[in-house]
Structures are given as structure tokens and as C-alpha cells.
Amino acid sequence: MWRAAVLLCFILQGATVAADNETWGYVEIRHKAHLFWWYYKSPHRVSSPVKPWPTILWLEGGPGGSGVGGGNFQGIGPLDVNLKPHNSTWLQKADLIFVDLPVGVGYSYVEDPSVLATTDVQVASDATELLKALTKEIPTLHSSPLFLVGESYGGKLAAKIGISVAKAIHAGALKLTLGGVVLGDSWISPDDFALSYAQLLHDVSRLSDEAVAPLNRMAAIVKEQIAAGQFTTAKMTWTNLVDLIDQQSDGVDMLNFLLDKGEGSSTSQVFPSTPNTIDGLMNGVIKEKLKVIPKNIIWQGVAIQVFEAMNATYMKPAIDEVDQLLAYGVNVSVYNGQFDVICSTIGVEAWVKKLKWAGLKSFLSTPRQALRYCDSPARCLNPVKAYARSYQNLNFYWILGAGHKVPVDKPDVALRMISSIVQSPDS
Numbered sequence: 286m287w288r289a290a291v292l293l294c295f296i297l298q299g300a301t302v303a304a305d306n307e308t309w310g311y312v313e314i315r316h317k318a319h320l321f322w323w324y325y326k327s328p329h330r331v332s333s334p335v336k337p338w339p340t341i342l343w344l345e346g347g348p349g350g351s352g353v354g355g356g357n358f359q360g361i362g363p364l365d366v367n368l369k370p371h372n373s374t375w376l377q378k379a380d381l382i383f384v385d386l387p388v389g390v391g392y393s394y395v396e397d398p399s400v401l402a403t404t405d406v407q408v409a410s411d412a413t414e415l416l417k418a419l420t421k422e423i424p425t426l427h428s429s430p431l432f433l434v435g436e437s438y439g440g441k442l443a444a445k446i447g448i449s450v451a452k453a454i455h456a457g458a459l460k461l462t463l464g465g466v467v468l469g470d471s472w473i474s475p476d477d478f479a480l481s482y483a484q485l486l487h488d489v490s491r492l493s494d495e496a497v498a499p500l501n502r503m504a505a506i507v508k509e510q511i512a513a514g515q516f517t518t519a520k521m522t523w524t525n526l527v528d529l530i531d532q533q534s535d536g537v538d539m540l541n542f543l544l545d546k547g548e549g550s551s552t553s554q555v556f557p558s559t560p561n562t563i564d565g566l567m568n569g570v571i572k573e574k575l576k577v578i579p580k581n582i583i584w585q586g587v588a589i590q591v592f593e594a595m596n597a598t599y600m601k602p603a604i605d606e607v608d609q610l611l612a613y614g615v616n617v618s619v620y621n622g623q624f625d626v627i628c629s630t631i632g633v634e635a636w637v638k639k640l641k642w643a644g645l646k647s648f649l650s651t652p653r654q655a656l657r658y659c660d661s662p663a664r665c666l667n668p669v670k671a672y673a674r675s676y677q678n679l680n681f682y683w684i685l686g687a688g689h690k691v692p693v694d695k696p697d698v699a700l701r702m703i704s705s706i707v708q709s710p711d712s
Contacts, residue, residue, distance in 0.1 A: 308422065309575060314414040317396035318388045321578075322415065323353050324423055325363060325381045331710050339464055339707040340380040340429040342416075344446070346437025346472070348408070348599075349592040351391030352383040354567045354584060356436070360692050361699075366563050368570075373696035378709040380429065382419070386412060386442070389591040391567070392578050401594040405601070409445040413453050420460055430464030432707050437628060437689065438599075440471020444606040451613050465616035467706060470628040470689050474602045474636035476508040479523055481631040486534055489542050496533040500526065511600055519600040527627075539627040541688030604636050611642040611678060618680040618706045622687030622694060630683060637681065648676035653683070658701045670698045673705075680706065 309323040330338045343361065345352035358366050361375040362383065375381060385391030387402040388411060395401055402408045420426050433450070435443030447466040453459035472478075483500035486492040492500070503526045510519035527539065531546070538544040567584035578584075610617050619637065621630045638649070653672040659665035672683040682702050687694035691702075 310422065310577060311393075312415050312418040314388065314411045314418075315400060318400045318411070319394050319396075320384060320386060320388050320411065320415050321353060321392035322382060322384045322419065323357065324419070325376055326425070327376045327378075327380050329377050329711065330380065333710040336708055336710040338380065338425075338429055338710060339378070339432055340382060340423075340426060341375060341432045341434050341703070341707065342382045342384065344384070344386065344412075344433065344435035344439035344443050345390075346435075346439045347390070347587060347592055348387055348438050348442070348595045349390055349588040350437075350439070351385050351567075351584065351586060351588075352439070353385045353391050354563055355586060357381075357383045358566060359563060360436075360690070366566050368566075371696075373692075373700045375692075375700060375703055377700065378704045378711075379432070379707050380425065382423075384412070384415065386415075387591050387595065389594070390588045391584055392572075392575075392582060394579070394582050398590065401591060403594050404598045405442060405445045405595075405603070408442055408595075409449040412442070412446045413449045413459065416450065416461065417453070417459055426461050430462045430707070432464045432467060434467040434469065434703070435471060436469040436692075438472045440468040441473055441603045443468060443471070444473065444603045444610060447610050447615060448606055448613075451610070451615060463615060464707060465618060466610055467618045467620070467703075468607070469620050469691060470622055470625050471619070471633075472603075472628055473607065474604055474632065474639070475519070475523065475600045476504075476511045476602070477635040477639075478628055478632035479504040479507040479526060481629045481635070482526070482530060482626060485626065485629050485631055486530065486537060486542060491534040491537045491542055492530075493533070500529060500533070503529065507600075511602065516600040517597050520596065523600065537626065538688075540690065541622075541624045541694070542626050543624050543688075602636070604639055608641050611640070611644070614678060616678045616680070616706075618682070620682035620684055620691060620702060622689055622691045623683065623685050624688040624694075627689060642679070644677045644679065648674065648679050651676045656682075656698075656701075658698065670695070671702065 306326040311319045311321055314320050343352050343356040345356045363374045363376050365371055385393035387408045389395050389401050433443040433447050443466050450463055483497045487497050507519050507522050536545045538546045572578050621633050651674050653674045655669045656671040656673055657665050657667040658670050659667050674681045684691050684695055692699040
């Protein structure tokens with residue numbers, strides 16, 4: 286393993302990321318397969334025997350998105366792409382680990398394309414091997430509950446990794462505590478999402494009456510193909526479905542139905558490569574700072590070769606994995622943005638109702654709680670920011686005013702939510 290301590294600090298507008306609060310490096314998780322990780326120790330970290338300080342492992346979507354780049358500088362990390370402080374960084378509530386996963390994403394790389402992961406199970410195994418190595422590199426992991434937080438396809442991976450980690454802990458092969466799995470606008474049930482698109486977009490005036498039936502017929506074919514195990518064919522049909530939606534809706538943004546595609550702040554521009562773009566940053570000052578990145582590795586926001594390698598597993602659902610986590614007693618939290626289309630709230634509610642978990646009926650009958658997030662609850666005049674429902678080890682957060690990327694669209698609400706989930710000592 287390569288490991289490096291920080292060689293410089295970012296000091297901007299009075300904010301400092303201290304040199305002893307960051308660690309990063311590579312782990313060769315399989316022969317010729319190298320995963321890159323970056324750990325931030327929170328400056329707000331306090332010790333409590335009742336509430337240990339948590340650690341969050343962020344898992345980016347795609348598959349092919351970079352957690353070290355996108356999740357960090359465009360999401361929940363301490364600095365943004367202009368190296369200015371994130372006011373709502375999750376580092377206020379937990380230590381953070383970002384990883385470029387699956388291998389081949391971002392700064393992670395393979396020496397031979399044949400070792401790229403092709404299944405979610407392989408990615409979960411790789412992540413578990415990474416964590417085994419990190420327990421030796423990050424001493425606080427032994428006493429810090431670990432929360433796997435995944436967004437979009439990263440949520441599907443979080444469910445798979447959660448099972449792998451839970452089994453490794455039970456077998457004594459991994460010495461840490463799994464605090465929970467968090468599924469953010471997650472790609473858990475592709476057929477439920479496909480079936481939701483037409484009616485949702487019609488109800489919000491982005492599709493005409495005439496467009497609904499053809500789209501529903503195509504979505505029904507996606508469902509049939511998934512049921513038959515024809516996952517590669519289902520992906521082609523789903524892609525055609527999304528293309529037809531694009532035509533019929535005049536280019537609705539599938540990440541936020543209030544926008545047209547390319548209009549949203551969460552849709553980053555990869556080119557041109559200037560220092561203020563994420564690729565300019567990652568291939569410039571950040572690569573220079575880290576020192577350990579091979580010269581031939583060019584960071585990209587999306588690794589197409591990784592996405593293509595995972596083609597056959599993309600449309601496989603992960604409802605059973607969520608069920609397994611709940612049966613193991615793992616805390617599972619689901620959150621979803623109100624304006625998301627690609628992983629719509631309607632679709633998420635549909636797959637949750639398919640769970641075989643013994644507590645499902647009681648969960649569904651539990652009233653939702655309106656969250657206004659006031660500092661003085663006795664005189665709270667804030668509008669409702671979100672809704673929440675919890676029963677035993679399942680939690681669901683409906684985030685109002687957000688699209689697919691909740692931490693980007695509603696950073697303050699996301700921070701409050703994650704604080705509640707991970708139970709930081711200062712919450």
C-alpha cells in the first residue's frame with residue numbers, strides 16, 4: 286500500500302484543513318487492481334462513551350463516478366471545486382472516507398483491463414478488502430461506527446457492500462462496527478423506476494396525454510426482461526425508454542423534473558479543462574498535492590470503461606439485499622429528492638413495499654413526521670423541509686425541493702438528516 290500524509294494545507298478565508306487531519310493512498314485489492322482512497326478526520330471530532338464519533342464511507346453513482354472528485358469537491362467534502370469551504374460539509378458530523386470505486390474510476394486504476402469489475406458482488410468484495418486495509422491505516426476506524434452512504438448506483442453498491450462487510454465482521458475477518466447503510470436516491474429497483482416515469486412526468490406537465498401509454502408499454506417490457514433475467518437487453522430497452530422521454534418531454538432533466546437537461550447546477554461540465562472545473566482541479570492542483578498518483582492516470586468525472594464493464598449487472602435489482610440487511614439488524618436509511626425522475630420517489634416507495642422484512646407492515650402504518658429543522662422547536666415557523674418515517678431499523682426521508690443529488694440541492698437539510706442518521710455526539 287502507498288500512503289501519504291498531507292504535505293500542504295489549504296488555508297482559504299480563515300478555514301484550514303490541517304495537515305494531520307488527512308490521509309490517502311492506494312490499496313491493491315486484487316492483482317493489478319488499485320483502489321484510491323482519501324480520509325478526512327473531522328476537526329469537530331469529540332469522544333463520548335455513549336455516542337462514538339462516526340465515520341462515513343461515501344459511494345458515488347454511475348457506476349463510473351468518482352467519489353474522490355464528485356462526492357468530495359462537488360458534494361459533502363470540506364472544500365468545493367474552487368477550494369473554498371463547504372458550509373454544509375458532512376465533516377462537521379463525521380469523519381469522511383472517499384473512494385474511487387469500482388476500480389478504474391477516478392484515480393483508481395487497473396494494469397490490465399481484464400481485471401475491471403463486472404459484477405456488483407466483485408465490487409463489494411473489493412470494497413471489503415479495502416476496508417480491511419484501512420483498519421490498519423486509520424486507527425480510529427476500530428472505535429468508530431462506519432456508515433456506508435451511497436448515491437444513485439452507489440446506493441445499490443452500498444447495499445451489496447453492507448452485506449459483504451456484515452459477513453466479514455461476523456466471521457472475524459474485519460474488525461469494525463457497521464453503523465448503518467444509507468441509500469440516497471438509489472438504483473435499487475430499475476423496473477419500479479421505469480414504470481414510474483410516464484405518470485410522474487405527465488402529472489408535472491412534462492408529458493402529454495398521448496405520450497403516457499407508449500412509454501408505459503416500453504416500461505412494461507423492461508419489467509418483463511428483468512423478470513426473465515435478460516439484464517443486458519433490459520438495459521437497452523430502458524435506454525430507449527429514456528431517449529423517448531427526452532423526445533416527448535422536450536429534454537426534461539431526469540435528475541430534476543423542474544429543469545431541462547444540462548440546466549441543473551448538479552450537472553457538472555467536464556470540459557473545457559480549466560482549474561475551476563472538476564477535471565481541471567483533479568488533474569491539476571489536487572494531483573500535485575497527493576503526490577502518489579501515477580503520471581499516466583488522467584482523472585475523469587465518469588469512467589466509461591467501468592460503466593461498460595458493469596453492463597450486465599446494471600439492471601439487476603437489489604431489493605433482496607436491502608431485506609438481508611434489515612434481517613441482519615443493520616440500520617438502513619433511505620432518502621429521496623422530491624424532484625428526482627431517474628430514481629423517483631414513487632419508484633422507491635414501490636420497492637420498499639416489496640420488502641419481505643417482518644417490520645414492513647408496522648413501518649408503513651407509522652405516521653410520517655414533518656421536519657422543519659428549527660433551532661428553537663417551541664416557536665418554529667420554518668416551512669417543512671422534509672418528512673421522515675422510522676420503525677425499528679428502517680428509516681425513510683422524503684426531501685422536499687431536491688432532485689437526484691440531495692446534498693447538492695439541499696445541503697443544509699442533508700446535513701441535518703445525516704446528523705440524525707449517524708447520531709454524532711454533538712447532534
